[in-house]
Amino acid sequence: MKKLIEFRNVAKEYKIGEVPIRALDGVDFTISEGEFVVVLGASGAGKSTILNILGGMDTATSGQVIVGGQEITRLGEKKLTEYRGEKVGFVFQFYNLIPNLNALENVEFAAEVCKNHLDAKDILNKVGLKNRIKNFPSQLSGGEQQRVAIARAVAKNPLLLLCDEPTGALDYATGKAVLKLLQDLNKDTKKCVVLVTHNSAIAPMADKIIRVKSGRIESITMNEEKQSVEGIEW
Ligand SMILES: Nc1ncnc2c1ncn2[C@@H]1O[C@H](COP(=O)(O)OP(=O)(O)OP(=O)(O)O)[C@@H](O)[C@H]1O
Numbered sequence: 001m002k003k004l005i006e007f008r009n010v011a012k013e014y015k016i017g018e019v020p021i022r023a024l025d026g027v028d029f030t031i032s033e034g035e036f037v038v039v040l041g042a043s044g045a046g047k048s049t050i051l052n053i054l055g056g057m058d059t060a061t062s063g064q065v066i067v068g069g070q071e072i073t074r075l076g077e078k079k080l081t082e083y084r085g086e087k088v089g090f091v092f093q094f095y096n097l098i099p100n101l102n103a104l105e106n107v108e109f110a111a112e113v114c115k116n117h118l119d120a121k122d123i124l125n126k127v128g129l130k131n132r133i134k135n136f137p138s139q140l141s142g143g144e145q146q147r148v149a150i151a152r153a154v155a156k157n158p159l160l161l162l163c164d165e166p167t168g169a170l171d172y173a174t175g176k177a178v179l180k181l182l183q184d185l186n187k188d189t190k191k192c193v194v195l196v197t198h199n200s201a202i203a204p205m206a207d208k209i210i211r212v213k214s215g216r217i218e219s220i221t222m223n224e225e226k227q228s229v230e231g232i233e234w
Contacts, residue, residue, distance in 0.1 A: 001032035001033055001034060001035070002032060002033045003030050003031075003032055003033075004031055004032055004033045004035075004067065004068060004159070004160065004192050005029075005030065005031035005054065005065075005066070005067050005160070005192070005194075006029075006030045006031075006064070006065070006066040006067075007027050007028055007029050007030075007050070007054075007063070007064075007065055008028060008063055008064040008065075008066070009026055009027070009028060009062070009063040009064070010024055010026075010027040010028075010050075010053065010060045010062070010063035010064070010065060010073075011024055011025050011026065011027070011060065011061050011062045011063055012024040012046075012049050012053065012058070012060055012061050012215075013061045022215055023046050023049040023215055024046050024049050024050065024053075024060070024215045024216075025214075025215040025216050026063075026216060027046075027050065027063070027212075027215075027216065027217055028217065029210055029217060029220055031192060031194065031208065032192075033190070033192060034186070034190040034191070034192060035192050035193075035207045035208055036182075036183065036186045036192075036193045036195070036205070036206050036207050036208075036226070037192070037193065037194045037195065037206055037207065037208045037209075037210060038195050038196075038197060038202060038203055038205070038206035038208075038209050038210070039051070039194060039195065039196045039197070039210045039212060040197065040198070040199075040200050040203065040209060040210070040211050040212065041198065041211060041212035041213055041218075042198060042213070043198060045212040045213055045214060045215070046212050046214075046215040046216075047164075047196040047197075047198075047212055048164055048196060049215075050196070050212065051162050051164050051194065051196050053065060054067070054088075054160075054162060054194065055084060055088045055090060055162045056072055056075075056080045056081075056083045056084040056088060057084065059073070059080075060073050067083075067087065067159065067160070068087065068159050070083070085113060085114065085156075086114055086115065086156070086158070087158050087159040087160070088158050088159070088160060088161075088162060089152075089153030089154060089156050089158040089160070089161045089162065090153055090161075090162050090163075090164075091146070091149050091150055091153050091161065091162070091163040091164070091166045091182075092149070092163075092164050092165075092166070093164060093165040093166065093168035093169050094169055095137070095142075095145040095146055095148065095149040096149065097137040097145055097148055097149060097152075098137075099136065099137050099138065100136070101136070102133065102134050102135055102136050103124060103129060103132055103133045103134070103135055103136075103137075103140065103148045103151075104120055104121065104124060104133040104134065106137070106148055106152055107120040107123060107124060107148065107151050107152045107155050108120045108155075110152045110153075110155065110156060111152070111155035111156050111157075114156040114157065114158075116157045117155055117156055117157055118154070118155050118156075118157050119155075120151070120155050121133065123151045123154050123155045124148070124151050126151070126154075126185075127147040127148075127150055127151045127154075127181060128147060128181075129144060129147055129148065129151065132144060141174070142169055142170050142174065143170055143174035143175075143177060143178060146166060146167075146169075146170065146174075146178050147178070147181065150166075150178070150181060150182065150185070154185060154189070154191070158191070159191075159192070160191065160192040160193070160194060161182075161185075161186075161191055161192065161193045161194070162194050162196075163182065163193065163194070163195040163196065164196045165196060165197055165198075166178055166179075166182070166195065167179060167197075167199075168197075176229055176230075179202065179205065179229045180228075180229045180230065182195065183205055183228065183229050199234060201232065201233075201234030202229070202232060202234065203223075204223060204226060204227040204231075204232055205226055205227055205228070205229050205232060206223060206226060207222065207223060207226055208220065208221070208222050208223075209221045209222075209223070
């Protein structure tokens with residue numbers, strides 16, 4: 001399959017006072033179009049840093065990041081904002097919905113600025129919220145709010161979907177349903193999904209597993225036959 005993402009010798013250093021913190025050090029990996037990738041590692045390993053650099057929310061200190069043929073590590077602030085807005089859909093642990101907009105408005109608000117956006121109602125339908133589109137975030141459960149957040153990311157019709165601990169605030173069954181939704185969306189839309197988690201039990205649901213340890217890649221493995229989330233217990 002065609003390569004979509006490439007990290008080449010990426011390093012990230014944060015400087016707090018005099019002491020530099022090397023969050024990433026010599027990170028190399030590639031991700032193909034349509035892949036479902038799980039990034040695993042302990043707390044502080046560098047998972048979110050990878051995701052934030054990939055999403056254009058943070059910049060690498062050195063190295064190259066190429067997404068869809070575009071070297072995002074060379075982009076200036078304006079182009080990087082464009083990249084983030086058009087090409088990347090984000091799903092976070094705490095849904096980050098706008099409280100005074102209903103579900104439909106939350107999705108429309110994010111999508112309509114994107115050139116190739118999809119119909120907000122269709123996507124809310126797809127994530128199982130057909131009858132809740134007029135509800136405000138406070139009227140929805142955590143799992144439903146996360147579905148709105150996923151719909152908001154997908155409706156932009158981005159190149160890739162980045163999820164940072166998307167089930168971190170949800171109970172077991174709801175978290176599993178959200179993972180299933182992400183797996184189904186990946187299968188149906190062929191959009192690349194990169195999901196960061198510390199829960200190594202979900203590794204069998206991925207095409208590719210990138211393990212991160214102390215800012216370095218520990219291993220990259222492929223599942224020849226990935227499993228449906230329903231069949232995984234943890
Ligand atoms: N803005 C920042 N300023 C300073 N240090 C940071 C910053 N962001 C991350 N770090 C440091 O970089 C390292 C990697 O952090 P990162 O958030 O990527 O880890 P993580 O694997 O996502 O961890 P967690 O699972 O706890 O979210 C950690 O040592 C962290 O303290």
